[in-house]
Amino acid sequence: MITDVVIxxxxxxxxxxYQGRTAAAPGLLERCVEAVRDAVAKAAHVVVVxxxxxxxxxxxxxxxxxxxxxxxxxxxxGFSVEHVAVAWDAPREECVALGREVAERADHVTSGGAxxxxxxxxxGDAKARPTTLLVVADGSARRSEKAPGHLDxxxxxxxxxxxxxxxxxxxxxxxxxLDLDPDLCADLLVAGRAPLQVLAAAVGAAGPAAALxxxxxxxxxxxxxxxxxxxxxxxx
Amino acid sequence: MSDLTFRLGxxxxxSRARLVMAIVNRTPDSFYDxxxxxxxxxxxxxxxxxxxxxxxxxxxxxxxxxxxxxxGADEEKERVVDFVAAVRAEHPDLLISVDTWxxxxxxxxxxxxxxxxxxxxxxxxxxxxxxxxxxxxAVVCTHTGGVTPRTRPHRIEYDxxxxxxxxxxxxxADRAVSVGVSRDRVVIDPAHDFGKNTWHSVEVTRRLDELxxxxxxxxxxxxxxxxxxESLDLPVGERLTGTLAATAISAWHGAHIYRVHEVVETRQVxxxxxxxxxxxxxxxxxxxxx
Numbered sequence: 001m002i003t004d005v006v007i008x009x010x011x012x013x014x015x016x017x018y019q020g021r022t023a024a025a026p027g028l029l030e031r032c033v034e035a036v037r038d039a040v041a042k043a044a045h046v047v048v049v050x051x052x053x054x055x056x057x058x059x060x061x062x063x064x065x066x067x068x069x070x071x072x073x074x075x076x077x078g079f080s081v082e083h084v085a086v087a088w089d090a091p092r093e094e095c096v097a098l099g100r101e102v103a104e105r106a107d108h109v110t111s112g113g114a115x116x117x118x119x120x121x122x123x124g125d126a127k128a129r130p131t132t133l134l135v136v137a138d139g140s141a142r143r144s145e146k147a148p149g150h151l152d153x154x155x156x157x158x159x160x161x162x163x164x165x166x167x168x169x170x171x172x173x174x175x176x177x178l179d180l181d182p183d184l185c186a187d188l189l190v191a192g193r194a195p196l197q198v199l200a201a202a203v204g205a206a207g208p209a210a211a212l213x214x215x216x217x218x219x220x221x222x223x224x225x226x227x228x229x230x231x232x233x234x235x236x
Numbered sequence: 237m238s239d240l241t242f243r244l245g246x247x248x249x250x251s252r253a254r255l256v257m258a259i260v261n262r263t264p265d266s267f268y269d270x271x272x273x274x275x276x277x278x279x280x281x282x283x284x285x286x287x288x289x290x291x292x293x294x295x296x297x298x299x300x301x302x303x304x305x306x307x308g309a310d311e312e313k314e315r316v317v318d319f320v321a322a323v324r325a326e327h328p329d330l331l332i333s334v335d336t337w338x339x340x341x342x343x344x345x346x347x348x349x350x351x352x353x354x355x356x357x358x359x360x361x362x363x364x365x366x367x368x369x370x371x372x373x374a375v376v377c378t379h380t381g382g383v384t385p386r387t388r389p390h391r392i393e394y395d396x397x398x399x400x401x402x403x404x405x406x407x408x409a410d411r412a413v414s415v416g417v418s419r420d421r422v423v424i425d426p427a428h429d430f431g432k433n434t435w436h437s438v439e440v441t442r443r444l445d446e447l448x449x450x451x452x453x454x455x456x457x458x459x460x461x462x463x464x465x466e467s468l469d470l471p472v473g474e475r476l477t478g479t480l481a482a483t484a485i486s487a488w489h490g491a492h493i494y495r496v497h498e499v500v501e502t503r504q505v506x507x508x509x510x511x512x513x514x515x516x517x518x519x520x521x522x523x524x525x526x
Binding site for chain 2: 011012013018019020021022023024025141147148222223224225
C-alpha cells in the first residue's frame, strides 16, 4: 500500500557528476535528501516514477531515474526499488492507466518487497507492506527571461495549479493534477506533467482510506524552473 | 597525472597544484611597484590583501634584482627579518618565502618563521642550501647562467638554453638533496629574464614541459618581465595580459608555482586552466542542468 509520496525535481545539477566546487542551488540537494529519507524511513518498497528524457542524446538512463537513484542511495535504507518510466508526452489516459497499475501493485507488495504475481515474487499470501512513491517531477522551465525556455507568462498559472494540488493533497487536491493539459505543459517545458498525473491516478485509485497529508512542501525556482520538494504521508 | 608530491611548510601538494606566490617587496626601488610596499605598514597591507585574494605563498624580498645601490647582508636583514616574524605572527598558516641569495639572511629569516628560501641567483652562495637543510625548509633553485647577482644579461648565448637550464637546475637540486634538503622540498625555477634574453625566455616557456618532466616542482616567475614587454612592445605597467598568456601556457605545461604581482587575475587564469585540464571542477555549474 502507498503510505508515502515524495516529490523531487529532476534537475541534472543534483547529480554528483555535474557538481561544481560549490552547489549551483545551495540547499536543494540537502532538502531533497531529507525529504526522501523521511519518506522511505518505513518503506519496504519504493516505486520511482519518472519521465523519459524529452531530448535524449545519449544511451544513459533517463535523468529522472538517475536523480532518484542518487537520492535513494543517500538514504542508506534497505528496501526494494522498481522504476516506472512514463513517456514525457504520454497522453493523460496512459498516465491514469499507469497510475492505477502502480496502485494495484503497491497493494500487493509483500514483505519481500516485490509485488505478488511479478517475476520477482510469484504468488504468496504475505501482507502488503508500506510502499513509497518517489515522483521525479518539475514544473515549468519558462518562468523567467533567464529560464532555459525563456519567459512564458502562462507558466506561473500552470505551476500554480501544480503547487496548489500538492499542497491540497489532504483534500483530494492531487486529482487536480489530472486537469493539466499535456500540450500546454509541453509548450511550457513542464517536465513533470506525466509523472504527476501517474501520481494522481495512483493515489486516487487507492481511495479515500489512503488519503495523504502534506508533511512538508518547499517550492523554489532559482533558475526559472519550478522545483517542488514535498513529502506526503498517509494519515494514521 | 604523475606521482609528484612536494611539501612547503606543513602542506603537501601533488602534480595538479597551481599555487600563487605573491611578491611583497621590502625595497624602495623594485622595477614594477617602485617602492609601493617599502614602508612596513604598506607591506603589511599588501600581505593582508594578497592573502585575502587567495595567494598561497608570499615571497618577501629585500633587494631588487636589477643593478643598483649595494645592499649589504645587515641591511637586507633589517628589511626582511622582523617583517617575516611579524607576518608569521599575524598569519600562522601562510607559507612565507624569502627572496635572498645570502645564507646569513636565509638563516635569520628561517629563525623568524619563513618556510621557503627563494634563491633567485642560482646558488651564488653555496651555503644557502645547507641552511635550508638545517631548518628542513624548502629551497628554490634557479637558472641564471652563472651570472653575478644583480647583473643584467649581456650578449649571453647558449647552444640550447633549455639544455643549460636542465643541467644547471638538476645539478643544484641534486646538491641541495646531497646536503640534506628533503627531496620533496626542492623546487626548480628556470628564472625567466635572468641570464637570458627574450628569445631564451620565450623558448624556455615554449619547452617548459621538458622541465616539468624532470620530476621536481616547477616555479615560474613571469610577472611583467621584460620578455613579456619585448614580445608585445609594451612598457612596465602594460604587461598584465601578456603575463597572463604566458601564465596560461606555463600552467598547461604543468608548472606548479607562479610568482606574481597580480594575484586575482593569476588565480583566475590558473583556476581556469585547472578546470580545462580536468584537475579542478568548475566553480558552479547550472547551464543546461537546471
